[in-house]
Amino acid sequence: MKQFLLLISLLISISAYAQTMREQIAANPNLAGGIYTAYMVSEQEHVAPPKGYKPFYISHYGRHGSRYQTAQEKYDQPAVLLEQAYKDGKLTELGVSLMQRVRIIADDAHMRAGDLSARGEREQKGIAERMATLYPEVFSGKNGNNITCFASPSVRCVMSMAAFTERLKEIYPKLNIARNASAHDIHITRPEKNMDTFYKTARTMAKKYQQQQTDDKAFVCRIFNDYHYAFKQICKVYNSTDTHLFMGNMHDLAMIIQNFDTLPELHDIFTEDERYKMWHLFNIRRYMTYGPSIDYGDVRNEDGKLLLRDIIERADDVISGKTADQAATLRFGHDSAIIPLLAIMHAEGCDGRVSFANIERLPEVWCDSRVTSMSVNVQFIFYRNKKGDVLVRLLHSERDIRIPVKSENYPFYRWEDLRSYCLSQCQPEAR
Numbered sequence: 001m002k003q004f005l006l007l008i009s010l011l012i013s014i015s016a017y018a019q020t021m022r023e024q025i026a027a028n029p030n031l032a033g034g035i036y037t038a039y040m041v042s043e044q045e046h047v048a049p050p051k052g053y054k055p056f057y058i059s060h061y062g063r064h065g066s067r068y069q070t071a072q073e074k075y076d077q078p079a080v081l082l083e084q085a086y087k088d089g090k091l092t093e094l095g096v097s098l099m100q101r102v103r104i105i106a107d108d109a110h111m112r113a114g115d116l117s118a119r120g121e122r123e124q125k126g127i128a129e130r131m132a133t134l135y136p137e138v139f140s141g142k143n144g145n146n147i148t149c150f151a152s153p154s155v156r157c158v159m160s161m162a163a164f165t166e167r168l169k170e171i172y173p174k175l176n177i178a179r180n181a182s183a184h185d186i187h188i189t190r191p192e193k194n195m196d197t198f199y200k201t202a203r204t205m206a207k208k209y210q211q212q213q214t215d216d217k218a219f220v221c222r223i224f225n226d227y228h229y230a231f232k233q234i235c236k237v238y239n240s241t242d243t244h245l246f247m248g249n250m251h252d253l254a255m256i257i258q259n260f261d262t263l264p265e266l267h268d269i270f271t272e273d274e275r276y277k278m279w280h281l282f283n284i285r286r287y288m289t290y291g292p293s294i295d296y297g298d299v300r301n302e303d304g305k306l307l308l309r310d311i312i313e314r315a316d317d318v319i320s321g322k323t324a325d326q327a328a329t330l331r332f333g334h335d336s337a338i339i340p341l342l343a344i345m346h347a348e349g350c351d352g353r354v355s356f357a358n359i360e361r362l363p364e365v366w367c368d369s370r371v372t373s374m375s376v377n378v379q380f381i382f383y384r385n386k387k388g389d390v391l392v393r394l395l396h397s398e399r400d401i402r403i404p405v406k407s408e409n410y411p412f413y414r415w416e417d418l419r420s421y422c423l424s425q426c427q428p429e430a431r
Contacts, residue, residue, distance in 0.1 A: 065120025304340025
């Protein structure tokens with residue numbers, strides 16, 4: 001029966017990936033959100049470890065929970081633009097409706113740029129609760145009560161750490177939780193030492209391509225009843241020579257709404273084709289600046305190696321007995337760390353490589369919505385038997401994920417094999 005259920009689960013997984021992103025976005029517009037996609041929760045499959053093995057330690061890295069846009073102007077600019085157009089009598093019926101909704105959204109976001117949302121807090125508490133419930137042996141005190149946490153100094157990351165650890169403490173009051181949030185640990189919470197090397201070049205390249213490929217006149221004409229007026233006003237507000245920034249801004253707003261509970265939706269302002277194309281262009285931008293591209297990925301992945309080495313070294317300390325009272329190590333940061341971590345581990349679906357010259361193939365190999373939603377997390381669950389043999393289960397957003405390491409008991413990997421593989425991926429690139 002167990003084998004049958006595993007087979008059904010595998011077939012469902014294969015079917016989901018067989019769908020094109022265009023089909024998936026058509027079925028669920030929120031998937032066009034890319035990095036703005038809210039954390040999707042479904043019941044985690046319980047897989048019993050081999051006989052005699054019990055969990056004793058968890059190593060985790062998680063992105064902050066659902067949040068507001070990080071730039072206040074993404075709310076203020078469209079609100080000002082649309083309200084002035086309304087006064088000038090230049091909005092269509094859809095434009096008037098959009099203006100009213102954008103004002104509600106902008107008022108809610110006032111002075112909250114980058115802040116964690118209420119949904120983001122619930123996401124973190126939910127992940128913590130499921131972790132505590134599924135692995136009680138880790139937190140019961142049998143393997144120590146100490147948990148060490150590291151958060152990027154960004155407020156949304158500190159708030160995510162607070163929500164996560166608060167829920168753990170509610171379930172297991174005897175836990176001793178040490179929380180750190182400073183630049184001292186930035187190399188493991190926000191490892192971006194190498195990102196600046198090609199970041200501006202990659203971003204400029206992707207933005208130029210996005211500008212060239214964005215067909216926004218039809219979109220603008222659905223919102224405004226006078227295209228020449230709209231063109232002039234949009235260029236003025238966005239300090240631009242065309243209108244593609246306005247369409248991109250509205251896409252961002254439409255997508256980030258899913259991170260909140262009561263704000264009005266904006267999906268109706270885009271056609272199905274526009275929604276897919278906007279996702280595709282933003283997916284390219286994220287991939288070129290943070291992802292494992294052939295052009296810049298090797299340099300960007302260097303930062304992921306810092307985090308992976310930290311995971312290995314702290315696990316070694318627990319297993320060797322140096323920090324035997326450590327139940328878990330929890331890290332809270334950003335998508336800019338998750339993306340290279342998964343890439344250097346060659347996690348399934350997260351390491352696709354194409355060059356910018358073949359960038360139209362990107363949806364076939366890499367999708368930001370799958371790789372890094374809000375609250376995305378990577379968990380290493382460590383198991384041990386009485387002989388001291390150690391197995392590890394790898395989870396990506398609480399789902400088993402495959403890496404190219406041989407396993408006789410998938411989803412469990414021998415720590416000796418996994419450690420050796422991870423160390424091989426942590427070697428610095430020759431310069």
